[in-house]
Structure formats: C-alpha cells, structure tokens
Amino acid sequence: MKLADYLAAEKISHAAFADLIGVSQxxxxxxxxxxxxxxxxxxxxxxxxxxxxxxxxxxxxxAEAAE
Structure with a gap:
C-alpha cells in the first residue's frame, strides 16, 4: 500500500504521521x-x-524511477 493511500484511508495528517515517525511534515x-x-x-x-x-x-x- 502506498503511504499516501494509507494516510488517506486512516485519516492521518502528514503532520501527525511526521510526529509519529520523527521526521518533518x-x-x-x-x-x-x-x-x-x-x-x-x-x-x-x-x-x-x-x-x-x-x-x-x-x-x-x-527507487527505480531515480535510476
């Protein structure tokens, strides 16, 4: 599952998820x-x-697109 899809499905904001994993929004x-x-x-x-x-x-x- 893509991160964007997960966040949308769970109704989690980028800011809230950022706090959860310790990175910036x-x-x-x-x-x-x-x-x-x-x-x-x-x-x-x-x-x-x-x-x-x-x-x-x-x-x-x-990752493949970056190659």
Missing amino acids: AAVTRYARGARFPHRVVLAKIKAATNGAVTFTDFLDM
Missing part, C-alpha cells in the same frame, strides 16, 4: 508524493507505524 509529504525516497531507518519506522501496511516494496517504483 515536509518529509512525509515528499514521501507520500513520491518525490523523496526515505532512508532505511525511516522506512523501518514507517513500516512499524503502519503495522506493516506500508513497506519498503511500496517505495520501489520510486
């Missing part, structure tokens, strides 16, 4: 839009905060 916005690839530590926090609904593989298309 702007960073979460960039992750959700696919404009920035999260560091692996942040990826682990995203996975934990979403109870596994959003994982590394959900960001793979972003």
